[in-house]
Amino acid sequence: MANTVLVGLQWGDEGKGKIIDVLTERADVVVRFQGGNNAGHTVKVGEQQFVLHLVPSGILRERSLCIIGNGVVVDPLALDQEIAELEGKGIDVRSRLHLSSRAQLVFCYHRQMDGLFERKLGENKIGTTKRGIGPAYADKVNRVGIRAAALLHPARFEARFRAQAGFYNRLLSEGGEAPLDVDAEWGRLAAAADRLAPLVKDTVLMVNQASRAGREILFEGAQGTWLDVDYGTYPFVTSSNTTAGAACTGGGLAPSRIERVIGVAKAYTTRVGSGPFPTELTDDTGDELRRVGSEFGATTGRPRRCGWFDAVATRYAAMLNGADEMAVTKLDVLDDVRTLRICTAYSIDGVVTHEMPADIEDITRAVPVYEEMPGWRQPTSGVRCRRDLPAAALRYLERLAELAQCRISLLSIGPKREQTFTF
Numbered sequence: 001m002a003n004t005v006l007v008g009l010q011w012g013d014e015g016k017g018k019i020i021d022v023l024t025e026r027a028d029v030v031v032r033f034q035g036g037n038n039a040g041h042t043v044k045v046g047e048q049q050f051v052l053h054l055v056p057s058g059i060l061r062e063r064s065l066c067i068i069g070n071g072v073v074v075d076p077l078a079l080d081q082e083i084a085e086l087e088g089k090g091i092d093v094r095s096r097l098h099l100s101s102r103a104q105l106v107f108c109y110h111r112q113m114d115g116l117f118e119r120k121l122g123e124n125k126i127g128t129t130k131r132g133i134g135p136a137y138a139d140k141v142n143r144v145g146i147r148a149a150a151l152l153h154p155a156r157f158e159a160r161f162r163a164q165a166g167f168y169n170r171l172l173s174e175g176g177e178a179p180l181d182v183d184a185e186w187g188r189l190a191a192a193a194d195r196l197a198p199l200v201k202d203t204v205l206m207v208n209q210a211s212r213a214g215r216e217i218l219f220e221g222a223q224g225t226w227l228d229v230d231y232g233t234y235p236f237v238t239s240s241n242t243t244a245g246a247a248c249t250g251g252g253l254a255p256s257r258i259e260r261v262i263g264v265a266k267a268y269t270t271r272v273g274s275g276p277f278p279t280e281l282t283d284d285t286g287d288e289l290r291r292v293g294s295e296f297g298a299t300t301g302r303p304r305r306c307g308w309f310d311a312v313a314t315r316y317a318a319m320l321n322g323a324d325e326m327a328v329t330k331l332d333v334l335d336d337v338r339t340l341r342i343c344t345a346y347s348i349d350g351v352v353t354h355e356m357p358a359d360i361e362d363i364t365r366a367v368p369v370y371e372e373m374p375g376w377r378q379p380t381s382g383v384r385c386r387r388d389l390p391a392a393a394l395r396y397l398e399r400l401a402e403l404a405q406c407r408i409s410l411l412s413i414g415p416k417r418e419q420t421f422t423f
């Protein structure tokens with residue numbers, strides 16, 4: 001396998017974790033390059049289920065080295081806890097996980113500011129995961145963030161943390177929030193820092209040395225294209241670039257070394273949090289997709305909004321990411337649907353467009369233009385090769401690929417490893 005970037009083509013939760021786990025059967029190194037513990041990547045191994053938030057999904061395969069790259073925002077308390085939980089389940093994490101010394105850290109004041117901003121927005125809130133992701137990226141860009149390198153120097157770390165916490169305590173009290181207990185928080189951080197310090201490395205060197213040695217690197221995207229801070233349904237987005245280009249800036253490997261981009265898309269669409277979602281179903285069909293697909297957030301447990309496959313959004317996303325191939329997941333969830341709909345265009349104030357508009361007002365007003373296809377009304381979760389798929393399922397998939405202008409290379413028909421095949 002070549003150096004590969006894997007990204008979500010929709011609004012997140014496409015099944016990236018599962019596909020990463022399948023691909024890491026062959027990858028030597030797995031790198032997370034953006035986002036933070038707003039991500040929730042579910043991997044089922046046998047009867048055990050793992051939900052990964054900061055640790056790359058490659059950790060579940062013994063051969064792969066796992067890297068949290070500089071583009072990730074890392075909550076040290078959350079990472080410490082995630083490692084402990086994985087180790088509690090028998091996964092050897094510490095010998096294989098490395099944390100970029102340049103990764104930004106997320107603290108309690110970021111989480112509180114996240115909550116404060118959301119409350120101030122009232123009914124216009126973003127519906128964030130309240131993990132402090134936006135405020136942490138804001139600190140990075142404002143050049144006042146604290147990076148993982150600080151974990152190696154407790155005295156410097158403490159001084160910087162106390163200075164920032166003091167600043168935020170003033171802001172929080174102006175916003176009517178309870179002040180942080182800085183001493184108690186520092187106590188928790190110092191203990192976590194002690195355990196995390198051995199993981200802190202110059203991961204740029206590691207990634208480039210691995211690449212030069214001919215080892216194959218898999219970049220694990222979090223969130224999805226339409227949550228990208230530049231290209232997504234702004235302002236209802238996350239605070240990082242979720243698209244393929246970010247693998248280079250957030251992972252430390254140059255664009256000239258990336259050989260393959262895989263986009264992951266569900267056979268329908270979901271979204272968590274607020275913001276426009278043109279193909280959303282607010283009726284019984286939407287409820288049925290949520291029930292059959294167990295569409296509840298892996299991080300916050302919130303019910304996911306469900307809707308039809310949006311070929312306008314997916315084609316644009318495939319183009320933007322340079323994804324020549326797509327892994328389609330959760331086809332099995334559609335097994336009982338009588339008539340399927342695919343959005344092929346948007347009608348905005350009576351004008352039909354095939355492209356995703358930039359303006360949130362236009363996306364909000366977009367009325368999907370649908371084409372219908374008959375469902376297959378039989379189970380697909382036991383299918384293991386293309387020729388065993390029901391004819392109507394095959395036609396549906398071929399139509400998705402045609403409309404998205406992206407060939408399907410992998411198909412997933414259940415949460416388990418073995419419920420995946422090359423298409």
Ligand code: GDP
Nearest residue numbers: 013014015016017040041042330412413414415
């Ligand atoms: P991620 O954030 O993109 O990694 O996706 P999530 O883990 O948040 O959500 C995907 C959910 O769908 C998880 O619960 C997976 O176990 C599950 N899943 C993945 N692929 C399939 C599939 O093909 N069929 C079904 N039924 N479930 C799947």
Ligand code: IMO
Nearest residue numbers: 012013038039040127128129222223238272273
């Ligand atoms: P994975 O990696 C789905 C959404 C939130 C909210 C918006 C901003 O599991 O696909 P944030 O906390 O990032 O500031 O929230 O982005 N969001 C996700 N939605 N999957 C995710 O990650 C998400 N991470 C953030 O619901 O709408």
Ligand code: MG
Nearest residue numbers: 013040041298
């Ligand atoms: Mg998820």
